[in-house]
Amino acid sequence: MDLQLQTHPEDARDYARIGDAIRYLVAHATEQPQLADLAAAVHLSQSRLQRLFTCWAGVSPKRFIQQLTCEAAKARLAAGVPVLPLAYELGLSGGSRLHDLFVTLEAMTPGEYQRGGAGLEIGWSVEASRFGPLLLAQTARGICALQFVVDEAGAETWLHEQWPQARLRRQNGQGRALAERLFAPLSLRDGPPLALRVQGSNFQIQVWRALLGVPYGGLLSYGQLAASIGRPQAARAVGSAVGANPVAWLIPCHRVIRAEGALGQYRWGEARKAELVGWESAQLAAQPQDAAWMA
Template identity: 75%
Template sequence: MEAILSAAAESSRDYARVRDAIRYLVAHADAQPRLADLAGALHLSESRLQRLFTQWAGVSPKRFIQQLTCEAAKARLATGEPLLPLSHELGLSGGSRLHDLFVTLEAMTPGEYQRGGAGLDIGWSVEATRFGPALLAQTARGVCALQFVADEAAGEAWLRGRWPNAALRWREGQGRALCRRLFDPLEAADGPPLALRVQGSNFQIQVWRALLAVPYGGLIGYGQLAAGMGRPGAARAVGNAVGANPVAWLIPCHRVIRAAGALGGYRWGEERKLDLIGWECARLAGAERAVWTA
């Protein structure tokens, strides 16, 4: 048990180090800082930082910073690629693919919504991830929540507020395998499609379905998302629905940014949003490089 706790603590420290590295790179992007500058700011050796950052992000700090500029974000928004393709494959094909992860989304019935989850059996746990502790809750028909939380008490409070009449059952470690599948770049992510079972209005469900079509490592503006849904005048309403997303990462609301390239809000913190976007972009860039050099 002590070994497990020690490993978890070290993983948490590594996440904090890389998170601080990302913040430094973004704050000093115009100066294109050298590895030595970054290492000095974090009080780490250059070799240690390079190894840790590359292991976590899949690319070097230099390549990472290239993926985080506003100009890069604007370029992705201006590509003109179809916003809502029929499929939403995540990752790349071939030997260097990131993962073959598909998500299906099903709405809870109006009756379940009105009854506050009465009759629902929800198993939940809080798992350590590279982006901080995450509440993972599941019904027999799929994942109903993935929330970044401060601790177990905050996770339970959120669940009870969302489904006051459901039977909530703490199940230690039930989401561990799924978190590894989602957040560990060294884990094989092959497996059956992931089913989501979410609570929301008809409009929210439409927005969340549209988000599933934004490709891995891609970015989209609020207005573009609204236009792609056939609701060009509803950017504000779309933004509200994006912000109400109950399933972080799997419904990728972190990929929605402002048209000018600014991050925009994020219910789990803008810094975490930056971490998620940067991690995806870096992994995608690393996989693309592997394809072209193979």
């Protein structure tokens, strides 16, 4: 097994085991658990756990938990992130560099939003990914939704609620190549630019656009994000906009944490946020400094 996308049933079970391990690490971070403690908690041998975890994350469980501690997070926050001095000034057709992908974000027009997607055709599918099943929905002009899902029926219901007048077409496998690209190791990513086509208020779009400027592996607080868009007193409103993000990972709301270093809530679960933050940090740490991709 390598760090490529895993899709068969055994790999799905492996992801569940890793999720259990990370939840344990987060819950016991202050105790700095040993490998034996973690192995016992997830009912695996130490050798099996070490091998499985390292294949999935690229680092050992011990190294991974070091990336997740509050002290480490606070240090990264205090170091400052060169966040977005220009990102929110780029305009609707502008773009920022995210990971090693180019991502452009375009807002649907107020008229399109009010019409509930009338005249819009949205193709969607649920694809396997490193972090669990993904709902991927696309229009002719770009990705309009990327969500971690628990059940597919709920995912389709959510799509109908967001675009009640749009024509939804399930196209199994249409997002498989993109899902593989998203979570490949840094050194293996390649491909054409990605376009996002999202609906939201002007303020939400401003916040989501700002998030595109946060470097891969970087962290910032809600207050820092609010200040970066010229609204230092609006941290609470910024938090609501972050929580409403319709495009997981590509609009990296997982990189926004509490000022004291705690990860905080996440639309798709705090455990998954820990997985994303820890894995991203581990991937970055594995790169030579001069080769590390930054936003």
